[in-house]
Amino acid sequence: MLRRYFISHPAEMGETYFEHLTTALGFSATLLWGSFVCLVHALVPGIFVRTGSGIIDRLHQQMVTDRALRPTKDEE
Numbered sequence: 188m189l190r191r192y193f194i195s196h197p198a199e200m201g202e203t204y205f206e207h208l209t210t211a212l213g214f215s216a217t218l219l220w221g222s223f224v225c226l227v228h229a230l231v232p233g234i235f236v237r238t239g240s241g242i243i244d245r246l247h248q249q250m251v252t253d254r255a256l257r258p259t260k261d262e263e
Contacts, residue, residue: 200254217246 197207221242224235 214246214250217242221246 193204197204200207202210221239224242225239228235228239
């Protein structure tokens with residue numbers, strides 16, 4: 188059971204537990220910042236006009252596009 192919760196998913200992503208932890212914490216921090224800038228933008232539309240969408244684009248690039256370029260376990 189511990190393997191399922193702590194090792195299996197990171198291994199599927201080609202990462203160790205600590206590599207995955209670092210990556211996920213980075214995403215979390217970026218999402219918190221994105222949430223803040225979107226909140227501010229909602230209140231004052233002239234502030235952070237493109238920041239929120241830029242954050243979403245960057246996260247998508249990292250999570251979807253760049254991951255698709257990494258070799259899978261079968262290709263290594």
